[in-house]
Amino acid sequence: MIDVDVLVVGGGPAGVTAAAGLSAQGKSVLLVDAGLDRSKVLAGELLHPSALDDLRRVGLGAALESLHGRDVVGFAVMDAAREAVLAYPQGERGLSVEHAPLVEALFRGLGGRPGVTVWTKARVSSISRNDDTGVEARVARGNEETQVRARLYVAADGRASASRKLLGIDERHERMSTMVGITVEERLLPHPLHGHIFVGGPAPILAYGIGEGLARVMADVPLGSTAATLKEEPRWLSGLPQSLREAVVARLTPDQVRIASNDTRVPEVLLRNSAVLVGDASGCCHPVSASGIASGVHDAVTLVDALGADRQQSAALERFVRARRPAQRTRIALASALYRAFADRGPEMDALRAGLFDYWQTSPRGTAASMSLLSTREPRMWVMAREYAAVVGHGLKSLGQGGGAAWRARAGTGLLASALPHLKTAAEGLVEDLEARLGS
């Protein structure tokens, strides 16, 4: 039997950040990681400035500096005829870097911290006790099984979280699409130092530099698609400029391509007695907003702060759940809204895209607000609803310029209707936040 203050399950960005922050509070931490081979994984490679701030706060800044990534100053959204270039507010910079070196560097950054023990190729196989005093779990490493007793269990084992299942926590799970990732030369991207979202084809295509003169291009395609789908149906790449499209097509061999599914997953609860979910284990969404890492490391920092502020663990965990809820709600709603705007066809979404371009091209305040939301700096749902309403306004304006009366009426009604779910979520969020404030 091993006794520790905290058992962290999962050594991705969220788990490593939690372990670093908790060890700085003087806690003994055992981090166990399944040892996923990240060199074959298609996952987060663009970190918003907020993620860099949070990683530096827990002392992982040196790990970031060891990386050969690219600065990111903002995003470029473009189709064949239009483009909007959006900068992070206040000249902030993010970072884009290949996923495997990023996570390896963070993992190495944990080394030598007082009180931290790391087990790789280790998995939690069962949880035999979970009450207000702590958790007992079995950890399998090779043929060995070790019983671990911990005051706190932090589940950071990613979106398919085994911990979540062991804890009996249900989730809402929507499989949205498949992402096919290809590496090309970075010089082919139209806007150096920017994340790119190409929206001129049937679904969005994301791209950004990942260092060493390379860029990752990720094409969103229907569920179950493979590299062959892109070869057989080139229309999925039609949103790319020609030189970039040709480079992608030339790299469409099974050994060059990485594939991931794009899912929305929202667990029913984040807390069960002495076990808490963070990072993707606590919810994930389509990567169009590139916000998973920023959100996951912020979860971890918020948890560390809550535990530092409240000596009673159960109260601290409740405080954590309340504190991270608005940002997560807004992030998931934003990713879903952006994805629908870029992937859905029909008059109302055509008008919404026109509204987005017009808004970003004409309103510096709107651009700044959009980038604050995208980069997770702005967590308030009502701000997202307000911005969506502003884009709808610009979309309605664009309707005056084309189509017949019947088409305009249909598009206008659809456009207004598309705002309703966001206004509803914003209203629910306001009520929930008010109740939480009155209750605390």
Ligand SMILES: Cc1cc2nc3c(=O)[nH]c(=O)nc-3n(C[C@H](O)[C@H](O)[C@H](O)COP(=O)(O)OP(=O)(O)OC[C@H]3O[C@@H](n4cnc5c(N)ncnc54)[C@H](O)[C@@H]3O)c2cc1C
């Ligand atoms: C195609 C795609 C593109 C993306 N692009 C971006 C982007 O540009 N920017 C961004 O911020 N986010 C992006 N994301 C999301 C981002 O990858 C995730 O949000 C982020 O990796 C989540 O970090 P995490 O630490 O919560 O989980 P993970 O990174 O998934 O880490 C989980 C860890 O848990 C370990 N583990 C799993 N099961 C067990 C177990 N049973 N026991 C012990 N350990 C276990 C795994 O080995 C792994 O190390 C993208 C996602 C996808 C799919």
